[in-house]
Amino acid sequence: MNRKKFLLQEEDIPAAWYNIAAEMKNKPRPLLNPGTKAPLREEELYPLFAKELAHQELNQTDAWIEIPDEVREMYKFWRPTPLVRAFGLEKALDTPAHIYFKNESVSPVGSHKLNSAIPQAYYCKKEGITNITTETGAGQWGAAMSYAAKAFGLELAVYMVKVSYHQKPYRRSIMQTFGAQVIASPSMSTKAGRKILTEHPNYQGSLGTAISEAVELAVQTPNCRYTLGSVLSHVMLHQTVIGLEAEKQMAMAGEYPDVVIGCFGGGSNFSGISFPFLRHKLSGEKNIRVIAAEPASCPKLTRGEFQYDFGDEAGYTPLLPMYTLGHTFSPAHIHAGGLRYHGAGSIVSQLRQDGLMEAVDVEQLDTFEAATLFAQTEGIIPAPESAHAIAAAINEAKQAKEEGRSKTILFNLSGHGLIDMAAYDQYFAGELLNYSLSDEELEKTLAPLEKIIR
Numbered sequence: 429m430n431r432k433k434f435l436l437q438e439e440d441i442p443a444a445w446y447n448i449a450a451e452m453k454n455k456p457r458p459l460l461n462p463g464t465k466a467p468l469r470e471e472e473l474y475p476l477f478a479k480e481l482a483h484q485e486l487n488q489t490d491a492w493i494e495i496p497d498e499v500r501e502m503y504k505f506w507r508p509t510p511l512v513r514a515f516g517l518e519k520a521l522d523t524p525a526h527i528y529f530k531n532e533s534v535s536p537v538g539s540h541k542l543n544s545a546i547p548q549a550y551y552c553k554k555e556g557i558t559n560i561t562t563e564t565g566a567g568q569w570g571a572a573m574s575y576a577a578k579a580f581g582l583e584l585a586v587y588m589v590k591v592s593y594h595q596k597p598y599r600r601s602i603m604q605t606f607g608a609q610v611i612a613s614p615s616m617s618t619k620a621g622r623k624i625l626t627e628h629p630n631y632q633g634s635l636g637t638a639i640s641e642a643v644e645l646a647v648q649t650p651n652c653r654y655t656l657g658s659v660l661s662h663v664m665l666h667q668t669v670i671g672l673e674a675e676k677q678m679a680m681a682g683e684y685p686d687v688v689i690g691c692f693g694g695g696s697n698f699s700g701i702s703f704p705f706l707r708h709k710l711s712g713e714k715n716i717r718v719i720a721a722e723p724a725s726c727p728k729l730t731r732g733e734f735q736y737d738f739g740d741e742a743g744y745t746p747l748l749p750m751y752t753l754g755h756t757f758s759p760a761h762i763h764a765g766g767l768r769y770h771g772a773g774s775i776v777s778q779l780r781q782d783g784l785m786e787a788v789d790v791e792q793l794d795t796f797e798a799a800t801l802f803a804q805t806e807g808i809i810p811a812p813e814s815a816h817a818i819a820a821a822i823n824e825a826k827q828a829k830e831e832g833r834s835k836t837i838l839f840n841l842s843g844h845g846l847i848d849m850a851a852y853d854q855y856f857a858g859e860l861l862n863y864s865l866s867d868e869e870l871e872k873t874l875a876p877l878e879k880i881i882r
């Protein structure tokens with residue numbers, strides 16, 4: 429048997445997604461209606477999301493949710509994805525640790541995002557919705573949603589964070605190739621965009637602002653809904669196909685991970701790789717560590733506050749219980765655009781609150797050093813986002829070496845970086861910086877939060 433790469437068959441694609449909320453002892457706190465502060469009812473989400481997605485969002489009772497056949501058929505385009513033993517990286521680090529990665533970069537759009545874009549487009553189509561809106565940071569989610577929308581015959585408008593619109597022009601071209609309309613955010617096309625542009629004419633955008641614009645357009649357009657690529661519980665649910673496959677593949681390798689690592693923007697790929705393993709920790713069968721790796725410049729899990737906050741900059745969304753830096757936080761322009769988000773999803777936030785997971789923050793220069801070593805030893809150029817997980821995995825492997833003991837590490841390679849080469853160029857030219865964030869700066873966006881959680 430090949431000990432390097434572990435492959436499954438099409439019939440091994442999971443038949444159901446895993447809903448960890450059903451098995452958590454402390455359930456995630458409810459979403460709140462921002463006006464009344466009462467727990468949100470499912471119907472209140474219907475103007476925003478397809479009904480089935482609204483139902484999944486609030487479902488805390490069914491541990492397994494069947495994947496529709498049409499979605500599984502489309503998953504077959506690229507799933508199951510390979511699990512790979514990173515022998516090259518292990519050798520370069522001279523570590524006794526065994527390092528595995530789940531390669532989600534093999535999807536048609538180059539990242540894990542398609543795992544949720546496909547079902548979101550499917551449920552919208554099934555309910556007769558014709559138009560959808562969304563936002564995108566680095567363009568990965570926008571690319572995935574553009575392809576999924578086209579596959580199900582939906583019209584899509586994407587608000588792309590302005591700094592990425594300029595830093596990553598090819599992602600914009602990809603979305604346009606799939607037939608989506610792409611608008612740089614903030615834009616003059618929405619009230620939220622106009623407000624911020626008149627206050628700060630040179631504002632380069634944030635995911636929070638782009639979400640406000642996409643939500644505003646969706647609720648004002650007939651037969652239109654909004655879709656989101658991370659943060660929400662139904663997105664985490666869809667991504668569990670990653671970990672469910674990885675679980676079978678680790679068994680093929682004859683191992684079980686001691687540590688599972690994912691990079692962290694809003695939490696979707698981290699949740700996808702880790703929740704299926706965490707279920708063995710919740711049930712007491714296994715004592716596994718799971719680690720979220722976030723950028724030092726956007727450290728919601730390590731330095732944020734656990735509090736109710738809006739998911740967007742303008743305050744259009746329900747209040748979400750999350751580790752947050754404050755919804756008006758404007759992160760530095762790091763190249764890992766997909767990680768520049770102010771908050772963490774409500775499930776992850778509860779798990780963190782309960783000590784069931786860990787978080788580390790990584791400096792930008794360390795992520796590119798890790799990315800370069802990974803590329804040279806494993807032959808895959810990682811996305812700058814994924815490089816945060818690689819850097820954390822390398823740290824774990826170095827620790828194993830210092831402690832002189834073996835350790836099995838699994839991380840998620842959430843995407844490839846072939847459209848991010850401008851960022852690598854800047855790194856090689858010595859033009860990239862680390863961004864430190866002072867407590868005073870953090871306080872500016874944290875202090876105004878209403879203290880609903882005491």
Ligand SMILES: *Cc1c(COP(=O)(O)O)cnc(C)c1O
Pocket residue numbers: 539540541568569657658659691692693694695696697698766767811813814842843844
């Ligand atoms: C969007 C993205 C991320 C961050 O989002 P999560 O929801 O936290 O997973 C990470 N890696 C890649 C490649 C992405 O496209």
